[in-house]
Amino acid sequence: MLDKNLIQMLRRRGIDRKRVAETCGLLDLKDPEEEQRSTLALVELSSDDELPDDPGPSTIEFDRDRIDQKRRDKLEKSVQKLRHVFEGSSRWLDFQDSQFRAALNCALRLMDIEGGLTPEAVERPKARRYFFPTASLEKNPTWRETINSLRAPRRRREDLGAWYARCPVRPVVFEDPGVLQLGQPLPGTNGEAAAEPVHIHLEHRISRRLLSRFQAQGFVYDDLSRACLTQTEGSLPLVYLLGRLCLYGHQAARLHEDLIAVCAEWIPPDTRRGPLKPIDKKKLSEDEAMRRLDEALLEADMSRITETRRQVLLSAADRDVHELHEHLKKQAESLESKVREDLTKAGAKEAENTRKLLEDLGKRIDERLDRLQREDATKHERARQRAVKAGPTLFDLDEPPEPIWDERARRERAAEKRAMEQRKAAIPREIQEEPDRIRQRYAVQTVRLEPVGIVYLWPEKG
Numbered sequence: 108m109l110d111k112n113l114i115q116m117l118r119r120r121g122i123d124r125k126r127v128a129e130t131c132g133l134l135d136l137k138d139p140e141e142e143q144r145s146t147l148a149l150v151e152l153s154s155d156d157e158l159p160d161d162p163g164p165s166t167i168e169f170d171r172d173r174i175d176q177k178r179r180d181k182l183e184k185s186v187q188k189l190r191h192v193f194e195g196s197s198r199w200l201d202f203q204d205s206q207f208r209a210a211l212n213c214a215l216r217l218m219d220i221e222g223g224l225t226p227e228a229v230e231r232p233k234a235r236r237y238f239f240p241t242a243s244l245e246k247n248p249t250w251r252e253t254i255n256s257l258r259a260p261r262r263r264r265e266d267l268g269a270w271y272a273r274c275p276v277r278p279v280v281f282e283d284p285g286v287l288q289l290g291q292p293l294p295g296t297n298g299e300a301a302a303e304p305v306h307i308h309l310e311h312r313i314s315r316r317l318l319s320r321f322q323a324q325g326f327v328y329d330d331l332s333r334a335c336l337t338q339t340e341g342s343l344p345l346v347y348l349l350g351r352l353c354l355y356g357h358q359a360a361r362l363h364e365d366l367i368a369v370c371a372e373w374i375p376p377d378t379r380r381g382p383l384k385p386i387d388k389k390k391l392s393e394d395e396a397m398r399r400l401d402e403a404l405l406e407a408d409m410s411r412i413t414e415t416r417r418q419v420l421l422s423a424a425d426r427d428v429h430e431l432h433e434h435l436k437k438q439a440e441s442l443e444s445k446v447r448e449d450l451t452k453a454g455a456k457e458a459e460n461t462r463k464l465l466e467d468l469g470k471r472i473d474e475r476l477d478r479l480q481r482e483d484a485t486k487h488e489r490a491r492q493r494a495v496k497a498g499p500t501l502f503d504l505d506e507p508p509e510p511i512w513d514e515r516a517r518r519e520r521a522a523e524k525r526a527m528e529q530r531k532a533a534i535p536r537e538i539q540e541e542p543d544r545i546r547q548r549y550a551v552q553t554v555r556l557e558p559v560g561i562v563y564l565w566p567e568k569g
């Protein structure tokens with residue numbers, strides 16, 4: 108933008124041929140502060156030890172290149188850090204598509220829904236599609252709105268029947284199929300929306316509703332099988348006692364929930380010399396035992412287990428639960444102490460971060476109020492100078508001259524100052540109360556341990 112005085116000079120005098128170079132210099136649109144801003148940006152993106160004492164050439168183009176390079180390096184470091192965080196989260200969560208599908212199928216079976224997730228007939232190299240039993244689910248009116256989340260978005264003011272006819276229920280996938288417009292309605296050859304798959308995940312509306320059955324009532328009612336029998340590899344018969352450990356805090360808030368398992372080598376009751384004990388880690392490591400359990404539950408094959416063997420295991424289930432319950436308690440106590448320590452650290456960290464956040468908020472409010480005060484003082488000084496320059500008039504008052512304010516801006520400015528002053532007055536009290544309240548929220552008040560099932564893995568050999 109051109110300066111107002113420069114525009115008036117050009118209108119009044121025009122461009123003199125003898126002063127073309129000087130006029131071009133006046134029309135130079137380069138910002139004299141551009142170099143200073145680029146240097147400040149370079150300092151912001153770099154640490155003090157990265158900048159040399161002599162920065163070398165300070166042309167604008169050179170500074171821009173350095174800034175762009177620093178930004179690319181900083182972005183690359185951020186991406187690398189996020190990759191490590193993602194890998195750590197994946198290892199901690201240990202999410203597997205096969206187990207996720209098995210859990211959804213189990214929830215559907217508990218609802219007496221026949222069929223479960225049906226895979227499509229077409230074999231795909233990745234992201235095989237599955238179909239929900241929508242015909243059975245839609246018989247329940249409460250499921251209709253949930254099933255509609257698998258359809259393409261409804262158009263504005265579109266009739267419900269026309270929407271159902273235009274957008275059928277789409278299949279689901281459990282991994283990235285490599286489709287850019289995943290889940291979006293695509294125009295088909297006949298003008299209808301193509302059945303693009305929907306990527307279902309843990310936070311999807313359908314999966315949350317199905318999995319909530321296990322968290323809310325799956326471990327209470329008898330529709331969840333407490334005893335399970337299947338086959339496994341190896342030659343040792345194994346028995347697992349599964350338990351759920353829950354830690355509750357203030358107002359019954361669930362702080363932690365975990366499934367724990369105790370694995371033991373199963374011995375017939377008539378030949379036991381004592382109660383069952385956890386299997387020796389030299390015979391079978393904990394990781395290997397859990398791997399066998401996961402694979403056996405997914406396959407659920409007990410075709411070669413005789414009915415006589417099933418009855419023997421079923422009759423021994425009560426005794427096995429009683430003998431392994433003490434070992435389950437010991438494992439739960441060890442896990443509980445570790446979880447309590449982690450919760451205490453998390454509460455202390457969040458409380459400290461909250462305290463720093465409130466202190467920083469108070470400093471920023473002070474800076475903002477000081478800036479508003481300086482701006483008001485500047486405006487009053489300019490108003491006084493205008494009054495002095497204009498000279499005395501018949502309408503002068505004894506009060507100092509007020510700056511020219513827009514009424515709406517004046518009200519908004521006054522309301523902003525009042526709100527910041529009220530917020531600042533409440534910060535000292537919050538610094539005293541909020542950290543303690545956060546620590547109390549992470550404090551464990553009730554611990555509950557309950558056995559949820561017993562699993563027998565009968566060897567395929569021996």
